[in-house]
Amino acid sequence: MAKIHPAAVISDEAVIADEVVIGPYAVIEGEVSIGPGSIIEHHATVKGKTEIGSGCRIYPYALVGTDPQDLKHREGTSELVIGDQTVVREYATISRGTEGGGGVTRIGSYNFIMAYSHIAHDCQFGNHIILSNGATFGGHSEVEDHAIIGGLSAVHQFCRIGAYAFIGGASGVSQDIPPYVLANGNHTKLYGLNREGLKRHNFNPETLRILNQAYRIIFRTPGPLNQALERVEKEVEPIPEVRHMLDFIRQSKRGVCRRK
Numbered sequence: 001m002a003k004i005h006p007a008a009v010i011s012d013e014a015v016i017a018d019e020v021v022i023g024p025y026a027v028i029e030g031e032v033s034i035g036p037g038s039i040i041e042h043h044a045t046v047k048g049k050t051e052i053g054s055g056c057r058i059y060p061y062a063l064v065g066t067d068p069q070d071l072k073h074r075e076g077t078s079e080l081v082i083g084d085q086t087v088v089r090e091y092a093t094i095s096r097g098t099e100g101g102g103g104v105t106r107i108g109s110y111n112f113i114m115a116y117s118h119i120a121h122d123c124q125f126g127n128h129i130i131l132s133n134g135a136t137f138g139g140h141s142e143v144e145d146h147a148i149i150g151g152l153s154a155v156h157q158f159c160r161i162g163a164y165a166f167i168g169g170a171s172g173v174s175q176d177i178p179p180y181v182l183a184n185g186n187h188t189k190l191y192g193l194n195r196e197g198l199k200r201h202n203f204n205p206e207t208l209r210i211l212n213q214a215y216r217i218i219f220r221t222p223g224p225l226n227q228a229l230e231r232v233e234k235e236v237e238p239i240p241e242v243r244h245m246l247d248f249i250r251q252s253k254r255g256v257c258r259r260k
Contacts (some may be wrong), residue, residue: 173257
């Protein structure tokens with residue numbers, strides 16, 4: 001049975017699962033669905049058509065499922081979907097999707113969204129992502145699994161952040177950040193592979209060696225990018241990580257961040 005403080009404000013449309021805890025002065029407004037074992041702390045707000053998975057925790061003063069900050073948005077079907085075991089810390093804001101962006105903002109599971117972060121409309125986030133304090137994402141951004149975004153960083157709308165990438169604090173991201181790399185600065189530049197992060201996730205030395213070989217050809221060899229990609233396909237062992245890096249770069253629409 002859910003444990004709901006009598007001072008909480010709960011919409012009649014809300015669906016609250018068993019073992020959910022909702023603190024005093026929390027506001028659950030609209031077609032909200034909250035999964036088993038999730039905690040909505042005091043003064044947190046969850047609104048709109050928002051689905052929160054199991055074991056999540058929304059800290060005080062967070063605003064989850066707010067209206068999109070998009071002047072083109074009109075009232076209608078607009079959703080936010082959050083997976084399991086995701087933490088949203090104080091004053092973080094997450095907007096629902098818009099009609100022009102597919103209608104859904106989607107946040108995966110096991111993510112850690114620190115205080116004052118902002119995730120705009122139609123963003124698509126994977127799993128095991130960390131947003132440090134004050135990280136800000138424009139609309140339609142995409143973040144792959146295990147990426148880490150440093151505090152006070154700003155990501156331009158429609159940008160993509162690759163898997164296992166690490167972005168240093170106070171960075172300005174205006175182009176796609178490839179998977180497995182370190183990036184920093186305003187505007188961001190690449191500083192090699194995210195070696196420490198990859199080691200912590202048990203990437204073996206041979207995988208790191210092959211990834212580094214691909215990185216050096218793509219980002220440290222003069223000449224057109226498409227020629228570098230073709231060279232990687234000819235000279236580098238096609239392990240899954242290399243194939244993912246190549247596919248990510250080729251699918252870029254905003255262009256890919258390059259090295260300093």
